[in-house]
Amino acid sequence: MRIVRLANFVTPHTGGLRTALRNLGEGYQRAGHEAVLVVPGRERSDKMTSQGRVITLPSAPLPRTGGYRVMTGRRDLAKLLDSLEPDRIEVSDRTTLRWTGSWARQRGVGSIMVSHESLAGLLGVWGMPKREQLADKYNLRTSEFFDQIVCTTSFAAAEFRRIGAPNLIEVPLGVDLDAFHPSRADGAVRARYARPDEVLVAFCSRLSGVKKPELAVDALAVLRNDKVPAVLAVAGDGVRRAALAYRAARLPVRFAGHISDRSTMAALLASADVVVAPGPVETFGLAALEALACGTPVVVNESSALPEVVGDAGVAVPGTAEAFAQGVRTLLERPEAERRAAARARAEQFGWQTAVDGFLRAHRALPEVAVAGVPAARQRPAAVLRPAVPRPDQAFTGWFG
Template sequence: MDAVAAFTDTYLPTVNGVTYTVKTWRDTWLARGGRMDVVYPGSDDYGPDDGEFPVRSLPFPFYEGFRLGMPRIPDDVENVDVVHAHTPFALGLSGLRLARREDLPFVTSYHTPTGEYAAYLTSITSVEDRLEGLSERYERWFFDHADTIITPSAVSKRYLLDTVGVDADVTVISNGVDIDRFSPVDAVSFREKYDLSGPLVGYTGRHGFEKCLGDVVDAVAEADIDATLVFGGDGPARESLEQRAENRGVDARFLGFLPREELSAFYSSLDAFLFPSPVETQGLVALEANACGTPVVGVDSGALADTVDDGVTGYHFAAGDVEGFAAALRRTLAERERLRANCLDRREQISVDHAVDELADIYERVR
């Protein structure tokens, strides 16, 4: 199998969708006998394994948990067949430089629409719009250097082609889910540990303002259901979510970051997973929930328009429509058993093994 050098601006110990994808793809690639080196921003909180190469990094002041890696190529990254950049920024530029220097195929993954995060840098609308425009022009320049671009959904592919305006080959490959890890489990002990009972609905992931998680609280309040709302994860929006739940009279529990080994029990304990974020390029947690047999109530915007199969693995609602969100939640709970069976039937289709099969085909095609 090919020797691959992967460059990413986010990796362990930070836990997010990009980190999960890079790590699971790498683990699967290694298990198949291949080599996939990873170059990432170093942190004192994570010691690298063989083939993981941290570079000097600094904390990014506008986005908690993100670090800026210095754009360099470690000397030990050599004799590779393909360069794969999971970011268009600092370390992505290092990957591009390596590909050019060694005349290697250059593959990129489009994980995050960077223009969506301009609000973290300024609250001035005109400046935010300008930053979004600059971001799209930069992305167009970077991605046009790729032999192919991988996106996790058809929506993100259309965004790259129509909004960013890239002039390169774009291929859709789902990030995939480790279905050995994410599968239905008996959640009784999980419920007992966190003192949870009765019907549960919830979300886990980063509590970022861009994810519109306040709509979750409002929808549960409007739905008038006998269920506890459970949040896993943490982030800058947590305090406002706690206050919102108190103001709306919603029984909400905030569990904080959960150990990865508890996530299957978290998903399995839920009657519905609630996901209003319009900024996802795939929404991996929605697929993890489905793999555990939990239907998703997701916004009909961004990648979730594709990730959630309406009426099959969950239901959609229009962005910002809290009443529609509440109605979709009530319908999902009413059809819980049918939707659960559909989710379980699709486990192989959303597996990381299936994703890596397609990734191997991409590497072979660009060589």
């Protein structure tokens, strides 16, 4: 079966989505399917990778978004889809690519939309009034465009459950339990950020408004004022970088920039004492799960999906600096061996193979017996045919199509 995956807002710095796309594509390939990924970029390219064929289409960057690009040429993308002749499409952009659900329905191609964020939550971050009503209206239309809506947590699924979407399924994502492991802890890496008598707190995320990186800095200030010898390592880059550096001017904050190498990231996560994830609209939080896999507990925002991901291996707190500082202290009060063992045990419940199987089940693409000499991986299942939100600011004109 040929599964064509479409994703906007993918850059070399979009860790979570990029990681999920890679691992799912590799899983599809291992299962004997043909995976094709189409993403925006600076220039056109077409190459084979471990996750299958990856096609990059030239796309203009969106202003004030930290380098995000969007494929806006519907005619060209539709022609490409026609030429690829997919059996299924998987769309990881519920705004600018929603129209592809209609393209698939018209051609009898099965389709799923992966909801990677809470629309109501994002509208709230952008200060939109009546955000739940707007989200409900938009989500209802989205559920009608696609055969399946896939959400990775109950948090993400809640807004579709609220409108009674009949085609909703939940499939948790996974974590690479080998690449992210407690054995990745490195004394030299730790020494780069903290002295032996200091507490190393890590924040690993894109530096954008929705991630609330300032909460990590402000929580450090509270800890220092309370005489906790904490330092903060910030792994990530983005539009908030300069403002965050100004905010942290008098604090022991070490900016590591974007870390693309997984082994380097794993070494930082495994060497930290605590990781903080203050984003209020995170719908899964792969960085938090990678921290747990490295044996490092996480303080998360109770407003996000992360409490259901980290479970007892972390602490969920309100989105204030004082609450995050208290969360760090609470985790440090637990014996180190106990808190690290609990973190690793929690992560081991989230393997990528389980996630891949769940997505293939949504695609109706689990291995089947070949018939009439046709390989099962290229049999086309019967498609299930199913019968503008205002822009948040000038940078996002025309998102919702």
